[in-house]
Amino acid sequence: MELEIQEIWRREKLYRFDAESDRPKFSIDTPPPYASGRWHVAAAMHYAEIDMIARTMRMRGYEVYFPWGIDRNGLPVEVETEKRHGIKMFEYPREEFIELCRRFLDDAEEDITRIAVRLGLSADFENVFRTDSELWRTVTQATFIRAWERGLIYEDYRPNNYCPRCRTTLADAEIEYKELKSLLVYVKFGVEGEDSHVVVATTRPELLPACACVIYNPKDERYKWLRGRRVITPLGKAVPVMEHPYADPGFGTGLVMVCSYGDRADVQLFHELDLEPTIVVDEEGRMNEAAGKYAGMTMEEAREAIVRDLREQGLVVRVEEIMHRTPVCWRCKTPIEIVPMREYYMKQMEFLKEIREMALKQMRFHPDWSVQYLLDWISGIDTDWPISRRRYYATEIPIWYCRSCGRPVLPPPGRYYRPWAEDPPFEECPHCGSREGFVGEERVFDTWFDSSISPLVYNGYMWDERLYSSLGGPSDLRPQGKDIVRTWLYYTLLRVYHETGGPAFRHVWISGMGLDERGRAMHKSLGNVIYPWPLLQRYGADAIRFAGAAEAHHGSDFRISVARIEGAFKFLQKVWNVARFVSSFPYPEEAPRLTPTDLWILGEFNETVRSAARGYEDFDFFVPATASRRFVWDVFAPHYIELCKGRAYGEGGSEEQRAAWWTLHTVLRGVLRLLAPIVPHITDFLWRKLYDGSVHRETLPEPVAEWDTEYLELGRKVMEFNSTVWKIKKERGLPLSSSISIEIPEELSPFREDLIRLHRIRQ
Known part of the structure; x- marks a missing residue:
């Protein structure tokens, strides 16, 4: 049924966007x-819920x-x-x-797009955008060139996060950040001018050649005697001892060695304490000449x-295994x-x-409290954005350097x-x-530098001004997961503001994370990943869509299991059976005089519509999904249909x-709409079978x-x-038809005749 209806959609070009339409655009x-x-x-x-937004707005x-982009x-x-x-x-030729990479991407893209189509997404799959396309990369480079001309780009030499x-x-x-096992090594440092030592605990002993000072907390009375003195590192270097509140008296011995650079805190400490860094790690993540005998080693080997x-040398007091909050590469x-x-910075x-x-x-956030994700990230930003990367498969930085003067030269955009x-x-x-010629830049952009202009590229910026106008x-709505607020959302706001001077969108829709039935994130290592193809083949797209919508309010994490999808499938079977029953009766062209029973169910449907409308208004599909399910499963099918069947x-x-015929069809039409x-296949299939268009x-x-x-x-x-009647019959062992x-x-006298027929009440 779903594949049949999808073929009809394709043939009719049902969802094709018409830029010339008089309808408001979204x-x-x-x-x-x-x-x-x-x-x-x-x-x-x-992605199914993003499609629900598109379908909602069309029906509004x-x-x-x-x-659709990749x-x-x-x-x-x-x-x-x-x-x-x-x-x-x-170690491989760049080209x-x-x-x-292209071959791998083509395979992965095909599977993703096939799933999206099978789910019934009403996106434009005939004109797929790709961030590695010439069009997208042209716009990326053009926005960089414009930002350069406005003084928003500069190059600088500074400590950066680096993935070896x-x-x-x-x-x-x-x-x-991950909690990883680490060794906390307690090392003896000599005290200058004395035949004594202090013990410093560190998780980064390989950075001893870069140690610039040792700090203790000003409130730590144990080390006041060291103030203004110097200690001797195990490698023989004399470094000052200073007070600083960063030192935690409860961690290790309370003495902390400050090295260039163990983490971002070290970078800040070097700046605050006006220390001179000794760089011991090269651009390949190996120890350099400044590390002495350890030069050429990886960090782990040096450690x-x-x-x-x-x-x-007898300088290790003890070693403890601890769990250490460690910054790691996101990929x-x-x-x-x-x-x-x-590097280059924006x-x-x-x-x-x-x-x-x-x-x-x-901007309006959906749910409204999700804006806090963004505000929290913004409040923690303390440096400009490093946008250059030393990789291959990304958009190249469009710069050449003069062989004579070495200065950068940028080409015209276009x-x-x-x-x-x-x-x-x-x-x-x-x-x-x-x-005398030029040398081309070999670095590329951070991948987010490309994807962060999606609301511009999608909408025709710099390549189709008619569409853009x-x-x-830029776009009206940004739908995305909460896990990339700090990257895709934030960088898009920054980039579009730099380019246009305004907001990137009017609505931001932040979704929660899909978890397994035990509340864990899905990972291959846990063996809890559920792939969609077997579910699509067994239950169909609409069951997956409904299960996702009906599990939790938008913005909350939601649990996924085969049992939940099977439950959604059973609800759709109920809708199908209701439609099959209603289809056995004609649909009167004019509304007849309605009975109290008819007016009751229509009033119930009014309440369902009001509830669902609030959910659709806020793009929270949990509300219309659960309201519709309750109405069909708990009210319309078991009560009204049974009451009006006679x-x-x-x-x-x-x-x-x-009146019964008209009400049955009117309510069914309303339920399908x-x-x-949420479930576009079954609703359209039934509509086409029973009604026009x-x-x-x-x-x-x-x-x-x-x-x-x-x-x-x-009616309630x-x-x-x-x-009550059904319970009594069950307790007496009577069939419901008795x-x-x-x-x-x-x-309840207004409903008397329908109640008598339903329950076979003897008068």
């Missing part, structure tokens, strides 16, 4: 999924622009390519490695060698180092206030440049006039029969004032009465 900044591996079911549910009267740049792609082929990027395995600089947003040497999970390097520090104000005043592989589009240096600028089959008068954004060309139902009557509350008492003698409460 554009979605679709997260381009990373083509670095297989999707699991949590990702599938996430908008012309929806729902582009993120094909950066570290994840390179790491997966290295794993697949058993190679190391820097050949890039080609291997990936051999590149990382921004703070690309750092994760083992130094501890071994110190033990032999390969290698512990990072702090290595001074020359200014952000002076714009943080403006971005914060935009988030609070010009096409995609590869400086490492091609000559510049100019012959003379504008700085010194030399015509039709959509009114009339529908002609046991009452013809007017009452037609109400569920259409597609349910996706309809509008969401709205409450009808005439259906708000006093019968609403009475009818349900209580029904439950007759029974029971008094109908006077207040």
Whole structure:
């Protein structure tokens, strides 16, 4: 059924965006999924809910622009390519490695897109955007050139996060923290001028050659006697002892060696204490000449060698194994180092206030409390964004350097440049006039530098001004997970503000994480990953979509299990069976005179519509999903259908029969429209079988004032009465179709005839 209806959608081009439409436009900044591996079911549910937004807005009267893109740049792609082929990027010819990346990406992209299509996403799969395309990279480079011209880019030599395995600089947003086992080594430091020593505990003994001072907390009375003195490191270097509140009296011995650089705290301490750094780690993550006999070793090798040497000299007091909060590379999970390097930076520090104000005043967050994720990240930013990377598969930095004066020269924007592989589009240096040639930049951009302009590229910025104008600028909505607020969301706000001077979007929709049934994140190492293809084959797309929507309020983490998806499938079977029953009766063209029972169920449906509308307004699909399920499963099917069944089959008068027919169809039509954004296949299939056109060309139902009557509350008492009668029959061992003698409460007299027929009440 689902594949059949999808083919109809494709044939009718049902979701094609019409830029010339008079309807108000609504554009979605679709997260381009990373083509670095297989999707699991949590990702599938996430994108299904984004599709629900698109479908909701269409049914609210908008012309929806729902582009589809694939993120094909950066570290994840390179790491997966290295794993697949058993190679190391820097030991492989650059052009050949890039080609291997492309082949891997094509395979991964195909599977992701097939899943998205099978889920029923109404995105534009005929015009796929790719972040490694010439179009996207052209716009990326153009925005960089414009930022350079505005003085927003500069180069500097400073300590940076560095991944030894990936051999590149990382921004703070690309750092994760993990509790890893580490050795806390207690080492003797001599006291200058005395035949005594103090003990310093460190997790980074390999940085002893870079030790610049030792600190203790000003409140730690144990070490006041060291103030103003110097201690001798095990390598023979005299360093000062200073007071600083960073030292934790409860960790180790309370004495902390400050080295260049163990972590970001060391960088800050060197700045505050005006210390002179000794750099002992090179750009390949190995010890350099300043490390003496340990030069050429990896950090791990140097750590083992130094501890071994110190033990032999009797300078190790003891070694403890501890769990240490360690910064690691976001992709390969290698512990990072702090290595001074020359990199390009984009200014952000002076714009943080403006971005914060935009988030609070010009954008609506869904849920509203999720804005705090962004505000918390902004409050912790303390340096500009390092945007250059020493990798291969990413957009190249469009710069050439004059062979004579060495100064950078940028080309005009408008096409995609590869400086490492091609000559510049100019012959003379504008700085010194030399015509001796140029050297192309070999570095590339941080992958977020590309993906952060998605609301511009999608909407035609710099490549289709007509489309960009039709959509009114950047996107209306950014849907994304909370795990990339600090990267994709924040960097997009920064980049679009730099480029346009305004906000990147009006709405920000932040989703929670999909967890397994025990509340754990899905990881291969845990063996708890659920892949979508088997579920799609067994239960279909709509069951997966409904299970994701009905599990938790938007923004909250939600649990996923096969049992939950099976439960959603059973609900859809209920909808199918209800529709099959209703389809056995004609749909009267005009509304007949309705009975109290009919007005009651229509009033119940009004309440369901009001509840669902609040959810649709806030893009919280838990609300319409659960409201619709409760209405169909707990009210419409077990109570109203049973109450009106006799009339529908002609046991009452013809007017009452037609009232039952009309009400059954009216409610079913409303339910199908109400569920259409969430479960688009079954609703459209049934609509096309029973009514004209597609349910996706309809509008969401709205409450009808005439259906708000006093019968609403009475109808709920009818349900209580029904439950009581069914319970009595069960206790007496009677079939539900058997007759029974029971008094109908006077207040339920408007429903008397329907109750008598339903329960076979003897009078």
